[in-house]
Amino acid sequence: MSALPREFYARDTLAVSRALLGCRLVHETAEGVAAGRIVEVEAYHGEDDPACHAAAGLTPRTRPMYGPPGVAYVYKIYGMYHCLNAVTREAGKPSAVLIRALEPVEGLELMRRRRAARRRSSEPPPDRALCDGPGKLCDALAISLAQNGADLTGAHLRIEPGETPGRVVWTPRIGITMGTDRWWRCLEADSPCVSKSSLNREAEARPRPVLA
Helix, strand or coil: CCCCCHHHHCCCHHHHHHHHCCCEEEEEECCEEEEEEEEEEEEEECCCCCCCHHHHCCCCCCHHHHCCCCEEEEEEECCCEEEEEEEECCCCCCEEEEEEEEEEEECHHHHHHHHHHHHCCCCCCCHHHCCCCHHHHHHHHCCCHHHCCCECCCCCEEEECCCCCCCEEEECCCCCCCCCCCCCEEEECCCCCCCCHHHCHHHCCCCCCCCC
């Protein structure tokens, strides 16, 4: 299946966030193909968003966010885990969508081996928990700093059109200490593969957020 075109990403970051739910994230490596349906994302919007890395301005780390839309912004947290973001809007307006969770759909045995290796265990987690966090999905799909700046409209690491998601809700972003008032986490509420699903219920009556 063809990857989503660059025009998909060159628009409002919240619109891209919502539209990514149900799409397939695919990574082809020498070990094989691993893919999952996107079921949870978070929006990070520009230099005025205190939780966005671009709040620090243009740096070697944030340079991919300032580039064209539709490229990968991969960074490392806690010195050991990777996070994958899809850059949005036009060049020079740094924004991105963090891919937070996937429902595994292809290459599950490969994902199990990779996650077991990360856990230093002979037993992988349950399939529903293979990709239920941004660091976990990067481990499962072998995404690292080597993919930072990769073209998501290309061949090896790409996002493809997918299925229409189920019930979608918005919640505050999680795992951050600033900008927690912005309800920019978007997820498929009934998926067993999202992270921290206990937060889902509080968002059901919340309207779609808007950007300031």
